[in-house]
Amino acid sequence: xxSNRRSFLKISGICALGLGALPVVDVLATSxxxxxxxxxxxxxxxxxxxxxxxxxxxxxxxxxxxxxxxACHRVHNVPDIGNIKEEIKWIWTEPYADAFPGQENExxxxxxxxxxxxxxxxxxxNPPCVRVCPTKATFKREDGIVMMDMHRCIGCRFCMAxxxxxxxxxxxxxxxxxxxxxxxxxDYPRRERGVVEKCTFCTERxxxxxxxxxxxxxxxxxxxxxxxxxxxxxxxKLLASHYTIQRKPELGTGPNVYxxx
Amino acid sequence: xxxxxxxQIIPGLIIFLGFVTLPFWYNLGRATPAPDPKIDxxxxxxxxxxxxxxxKAEMRTGHMQLLNDWRTEVVRNGKRIYVATDGxxxxxxxxxxxxxxxxxxxxxxxxxxxxAGLYHETEPYCWTCHIAPKENK
Numbered sequence: 001x002x003s004n005r006r007s008f009l010k011i012s013g014i015c016a017l018g019l020g021a022l023p024v025v026d027v028l029a030t031s032x033x034x035x036x037x038x039x040x041x042x043x044x045x046x047x048x049x050x051x052x053x054x055x056x057x058x059x060x061x062x063x064x065x066x067x068x069x070x071a072c073h074r075v076h077n078v079p080d081i082g083n084i085k086e087e088i089k090w091i092w093t094e095p096y097a098d099a100f101p102g103q104e105n106e107x108x109x110x111x112x113x114x115x116x117x118x119x120x121x122x123x124x125x126n127p128p129c130v131r132v133c134p135t136k137a138t139f140k141r142e143d144g145i146v147m148m149d150m151h152r153c154i155g156c157r158f159c160m161a162x163x164x165x166x167x168x169x170x171x172x173x174x175x176x177x178x179x180x181x182x183x184x185x186x187d188y189p190r191r192e193r194g195v196v197e198k199c200t201f202c203t204e205r206x207x208x209x210x211x212x213x214x215x216x217x218x219x220x221x222x223x224x225x226x227x228x229x230x231x232x233x234x235x236x237k238l239l240a241s242h243y244t245i246q247r248k249p250e251l252g253t254g255p256n257v258y259x260x261x
Numbered sequence: 262x263x264x265x266x267x268x269q270i271i272p273g274l275i276i277f278l279g280f281v282t283l284p285f286w287y288n289l290g291r292a293t294p295a296p297d298p299k300i301d302x303x304x305x306x307x308x309x310x311x312x313x314x315x316x317k318a319e320m321r322t323g324h325m326q327l328l329n330d331w332r333t334e335v336v337r338n339g340k341r342i343y344v345a346t347d348g349x350x351x352x353x354x355x356x357x358x359x360x361x362x363x364x365x366x367x368x369x370x371x372x373x374x375x376x377a378g379l380y381h382e383t384e385p386y387c388w389t390c391h392i393a394p395k396e397n398k
Contacts, residue, residue, distance in 0.1 A: 034314075035344040036334040036353075042341075141339060149336045150390060174389075184392065187357055192389035207341050 041209035045227030047144040049256040060220030071217030079178035088169040091120040121167040121199035125254025129159035155194035296376040299368040
């Protein structure tokens with residue numbers, strides 16, 4: 001066939017039309033298929049974060065109040081092994097020197113001595129646990145939450161070595177016998193022996209439009225949850241009006257849990 | 262052609278064949294009853310149109326694929342609503358949605374899994390973490 005400019009342009013035109021029709025074909029092909037949609041009621045954010053107001057916690061809360069801890073562990077079926085070495089924890093308390101090492105001095109130690117600091121997963125901007133996970137069982141969601149896919153966890157515990165905050169717990173044994181039958185939340189799974197678990201900022205509750213269980217449980221409003229990218233969010237307002245500290249910021253992990261001390 | 266040592270070899274072969282086929286002889290006349298998964302739960306009985314998320318045949322052959330896709334969408338992509346081809350919306354959750362209707366795990370799941378040699382709570386290991394509904398046995 002002799003090729004000339006005219007026939008070349010004709011063929012190009014037909015090809016361009018064909019390519020243009022591709023998206024239409026795609027839409028038609030998927031119209032009969034099942035679809036996956038996010039929940040309409042879900043809370044959406046770009047960078048979820050928490051501000052923990054320890055002053056409020058100590059001043060308004062009762063001595064030894066553990067409402068937030070208990071609420072979280074009850075909602076997520078976290079077992080109470082009763083053995084510090086095999087302890088499973090999503091949110092817990094640490095003394096100042098352990099939560100903020102290197103930031104203490106002998107004089108400030110007096111007013112915060114023996115005071116419990118609420119600590120949890122920092123949902124880091126640059127999470128080391130995600131970087132070291134060989135199976136991508138732990139990953140960073142688009143809204144900033146460092147999430148676990150228990151189905152993919154092989155229990156290698158690299159993430160536990162990677163996390164500088166001790167936010168991750170390993171199931172050395174089957175946790176089922178250590179969860180009280182009457183406290184079992186039947187809407188949420190347990191974990192099995194050989195997987196690592198941690199706080200997920202209550203992704204399952206956010207998907208239903210609820211705030212995290214610990215925030216909901218705190219009666220003195222010491223915990224505040226919100227979107228860092230939203231300038232009108234409650235966390236941004238707290239951060240703008242208070243001096244806050246983070247845990248081990250010098251490590252470059254970009255922790256997203258802030259503390260008012 | 263001449264066979265050497267036929268006196269030993271032929272009985273030996275017969276004994277060998279007998280051993281190899283022993284499982285067949287052993288199970289002869291003791292057929293395991295075919296699985297009969299039951300769907301007579303209270304929730305399903307109340308349904309006007311007894312319809313799962315996909316047609317029965319597709320669910321029978323592809324439920325494992327469906328569950329895996331659901332896991333990916335929920336855990337990794339954060340999408341929790343499944344819109345079936347007939348437009349009905351489902352909450353993608355084994356523990357909260359599948360088992361809401363199929364609340365008879367032993368009569369529904371285990372029937373086939375046991376028959377196929379996928380033994381209770383070892384394979385597939387759904388129920389080491391997910392909580393099965395209480396059944397009146």
